[in-house]
Amino acid sequence: MIIFRLGRIRAPQGPGVVLLLPFIDHWQRVDLRTRAFNVPPCKLTSRDGAVISMGADVQFRVWDPVLSVLVVKDLVAATRMTAQNAMTKALGKKSLREIHAERLRIGEQLLLDINDMTKSWGLEVDRVELTMEAVLQPPRETPLGPPATVPPVPGLDGTAQQLAAHLLGNRSVPSCAPLPPADSVETVSEVEPAGAPHLARRTPSADELLAAVEPVLCEALVGQVGASFQVDIALPGGARSSYFIDLSSGSGRAGRGVPQGSPDVVLELSEKDLQDLVLGELRPLSAYMSGRLQVRGDLHLALKLEELFKAMKQRR
Missing domain, CATH: 3.30.1050.10 (SCP2 sterol-binding domain)
Known part of the structure; x- marks a missing residue:
């Protein structure tokens, strides 16, 4: 228990019975046991252009209760934001293949990076485990940009294909009807000039x-x-x-x-x-x-x- 007496902090008290002076002492409990939280999955872009949904599970403990009360107001929220920023920065420097192969080592490096920022808060992170939810977009084939022809993406859900067809002007097929087989869909290069922009990359409007x-x-x-x-x-x-x-x-x-x-x-x-x-x-x-x-x-x-x-x- 951390006690403020007339605004001045005292040495940590407890566990056990602690005597408090009414209207003079203000106190706050600090849990010294190991706790955990999760970083919600967020969309990240890897070095090779892959878009992934990645989260993390983090275990931490408070080693200095006085610092944890004086320095940070919401310890869990501040640590979660720090972990998310460190994860985004670290994974942006890795390719999708490296993320799959070196997930444990990346977690260990994140552990050191997060501790460097949270040690002044009286907090120590014990474990960081990365969790990949999904690969939202595969990596680019070449660093020169999208290829001239874009075949239908395997595994793309029906809604996305309907929106792509809508943007390309294919309004003859109603969205509630089954889509044609993949081999019957023309590529963009066959229906528009080679120098025209790739319309499927445009963000669909709200309408x-x-x-x-x-x-x-x-x-x-x-x-x-x-x-x-x-x-x-x-x-x-x-x-x-x-x-x-x-x-x-x-x-x-x-x-x-x-x-x-x-x-x-x-x-x-x-x-x-x-x-x-x-x-x-x-x-x-x-x-x-x-x-x-x-x-x-x-x-x-x-x-x-x-x-x-x-x-x-x-x-x-």
Whole structure:
């Protein structure tokens, strides 16, 4: 127990019975046992251009309770942010192959780097274990940029392929219909001039993302979610646009504007974060915990939107 008597710190007391002076002493408990927290999976880019979702499990203990109280207000939050920044910096210097092969050694190096920053807080990290959630984008074949022809990516979920087809002007195939076989899809170089930019790399707009939502709406999904949402999108130019996803009755509806009546939940996020949610690269809980998703209303209902994104990912 750390005690402040009239604003001056005393030597640590306890464990056991500790006498306190009412209105004079202020105290704070410090747990000296080994504790643990996890760094939520975040999207990182490796040296060879691969995009991965990587998290970490961290074990730590307090060795100086006085420093841990005087120097840092929220010890776990500060250590988690330090670990996440160190992990991002270290993995950005490694290729995907090196990350797979040297995960233990990278964790040991992260342990030393984090301890260098937290030793002045009276805290020592005992273990760092990296956890790879998924490889979101394979590494580049050559360092010169994307190839002239881009064949369909194996394993790409149906929603992403529908959005790519939508951006390339292939509007004859409805998004609810099965996609053609991979060998029948033309490459970009066959349908546009060689000097034209690769349109599939453009970020889909909010209207295009909401158009991909409509085909998956159904009564079963309404039964799972049972709520209406207003989605306020922050556009790159600073403007804002509102959309609605009504999963409270019937087969559900989605479109531009605000829902009829008061929405159960109001969501605020950027257009890029909406794209990551729709394509399954970001989970609603992770977006909320990282501050990328602002929620007004029932958080439990807001997290039910993950059922919608799962349904979009399963649709082929």
